Amino acid sequence: MDGRETASNKRGVMGWLNPRHYNLERWAYVFQRVTGVGILMYVLGHIGDTSFFVGGPFGSGPDPGTWALDLSFTENLVGHLILATTVVIVVFHGLNGLRLIMAEYGIIFQKPSKIEYPYQAKGLRGLQKHMIWAAIVLAIVAGLWAGGILFG
């Protein structure tokens, strides 16, 4: 800028997390990131949790008592809600992940072609959009199914 001072206007992580005013794919992007972090936390907790059963987190040998105590934390309303939510986010993350893999291989898009006003981006239409809605619906169904088992 030839010596002129400017101020940064980078959004940073907030740029990832704020889909307001944007398209469905942007919302799916945010949920994919958030659910990814959620799944990672669940997996880490799960590994720590089960380690009590198989050999102890510090190699001190199996500890069925701590394992049973850990399990008891999930056997209440909040624990069941967390588990049911985990099912929802795992199903959404997995199905939406399939959509993203298919997008990266370019197999869910039509070929670029002549465009006419009003412009409708092909990259935001068609099969990939149906796949987002399918991921949302199936995640909710799976969550209800899991809730039925947990609360039933």
Place this chain on the structure above:
Amino acid sequence: MDTLLRVQRFEPTVDRAPKTQEYSVPFRDGMTVLDAILYVKDYVDHSLAVRFSCRQASCGSCGMKINGVPRLACYTQVADVGGREVTVSPMDNFPIVRDLVTDLTGFFEKHKEVIPHVVRRDSAEMESPTSDYLMKPEDLERILQFTYCIKCGLCTSSCPTVATDSLYPGPQALAQAYRYTMDVRDEGGAERFKVLDSAHGVFRCHYAGSCSAVCPKGVDPALGIQLLKRHVMSAKPPRGPGEGARTSKP
């Protein structure tokens, strides 16, 4: 009826933080956001900084956030964004020069990084052409929409990857990389792939698609980038010397 125009004001050399200033603008049918801003500049506050030129969505100068969405001010009617209240602020992810004016220098550098022109190896033919470089209509159709880019920066402003990765070329540059890589006359794929197939290259796009949603010219960078990923992953060596389009007599 008047329109309440809220403008983010910021002079980096003076102000510590941006502030919002409100102006009342007489509403008229067909009035664009740029018209409203220029009314303020002409009759209310001459110090308001805004960049514009063609007023017809051709030059890409007047990109800004309008009610939270990156848009061209000359291409957005006040009535279409509520009419009564309009909030304008500079585009995200670009350094602010002053008020609504952003610095596009880095943006154009990224554009240049992807070698946005047809590259040919036959320098003798280029110096002393004996025929035209022809392409079939279907080959043109494959890249035509990507040639409509006016480099307004709206896609880059909306991109969540650009928000955190300064080395990422951004949707505008990548869409142009697709446009030239897929051009049957081009032989510059190998050089372009050094940028595209890197740690900060095309695979940093996670398909949020907002670039395509905000593009005022129908360029659809998200589509181009996904197809570019396929091209990079296809493991086909980029076109090299002598593998581009044939030349033929006009």
